[in-house]
Amino acid sequence: MLSWGGCDDAKLLIPATVLLRYLFTIAEIRANENLCRELQVDVEEECQKLGPVDYVKVCENHPQGVVLVRFKDRNDVQKCIELMNGRWFGGWQIHASDRG
Numbered sequence: 804m805l806s807w808g809g810c811d812d813a814k815l816l817i818p819a820t821v822l823l824r825y826l827f828t829i830a831e832i833r834a835n836e837n838l839c840r841e842l843q844v845d846v847e848e849e850c851q852k853l854g855p856v857d858y859v860k861v862c863e864n865h866p867q868g869v870v871l872v873r874f875k876d877r878n879d880v881q882k883c884i885e886l887m888n889g890r891w892f893g894g895w896q897i898h899a900s901d902r903g
Contacts, residue, residue, distance in 0.1 A: 819877035820902035825895040827868040839863050854879030
């Protein structure tokens with residue numbers, strides 16, 4: 804039976820992923836063995852300000868310098884896109900989009 808204040812009122816979280824492009828070059832990743840981990844930590848710290856993050860994956864061999872950010876709640880994806888799209892990072896302008 805459904806009731807006011809029961810577990811049927813819990814917020815349903817639907818995860819979603821943001822695609823961040825142009826955060827690095829393959830040459831930069833190859834030249835600095837710590838860069839991949841540093842990017843992962845930096846991006847995760849910045850994105851956690853917007854909402855809970857499931858994971859951050861640096862696609863170290865992607866020619867467009869891609870980092871994927873998986874949020875626990877799809878509502879945080881739009882906030883991330885608004886924050887990151889057009890932002891400058893390491894001399895490159897970031898392009899942020901919904902991976903969907």
